[in-house]
Amino acid sequence: MFFVAAVAAFTTTAAISDWRTRKLPNWLTVPALLVALLMHTAVNGFAGLGFSLLGSATGFGFLLVLWLTGGGGGGDVKLMGALGAWMGAGLTLHVLIVSTALAAVATVALLLGGMVNRGFGFVRRRYLAQGSSGSSSCRDAADPDVRRQQRQRRRVMPFAVPVAIGTWLVLAINLGKLPW
Numbered sequence: 001m002f003f004v005a006a007v008a009a010f011t012t013t014a015a016i017s018d019w020r021t022r023k024l025p026n027w028l029t030v031p032a033l034l035v036a037l038l039m040h041t042a043v044n045g046f047a048g049l050g051f052s053l054l055g056s057a058t059g060f061g062f063l064l065v066l067w068l069t070g071g072g073g074g075g076d077v078k079l080m081g082a083l084g085a086w087m088g089a090g091l092t093l094h095v096l097i098v099s100t101a102l103a104a105v106a107t108v109a110l111l112l113g114g115m116v117n118r119g120f121g122f123v124r125r126r127y128l129a130q131g132s133s134g135s136s137s138c139r140d141a142a143d144p145d146v147r148r149q150q151r152q153r154r155r156v157m158p159f160a161v162p163v164a165i166g167t168w169l170v171l172a173i174n175l176g177k178l179p180w
């Protein structure tokens with residue numbers, strides 16, 4: 001049950017942090033990764049280390065591709081790498097599938113809600129426009145910090161929230177057959 005409690009605490013903290021600040025800090029993700037690697041190694045030796053490394057590579061790899069194409073943040077990559085180290089490759093894939101589905105449904109609901117409450121123009125300007133508000137100069141748009149701020153502003157929902165919910169669902173469904 002320690003593993004389940006650790007994963008629940010990690011994902012809850014990540015979701016709260018991402019919701020409030022739209023960032024996932026290294027002080028959260030890096031120690032979570034290291035503790036997962038150490039715990040799996042301590043419990044199952046080199047097999048546990050391999051289990052944890054493969055899970056980490058799975059979560060990190062899938063989100064790295066998303067990040068490289070501009071569809072996610074670097075914190076999301078580290079989050080899934082650390083979570084994968086706890087969950088292993090198989091459960092990490094399940095979490096990715098469930099989380100992506102939850103994020104898609106929530107995003108559509110939030111966009112539709114925004115259109116109902118504030119109109120299509122607001123939603124288009126806020127979330128769908130290429131720039132932040134058209135107020136920054138071309139020189140500012142070349143600045144990586146400005147581009148990061150523009151991407152964060154357009155984010156409809158922080159990804160750690162559906163990841164946390166997806167993780168809890170996957171854990172609940174697989175509670176009797178967890179590999180730990």
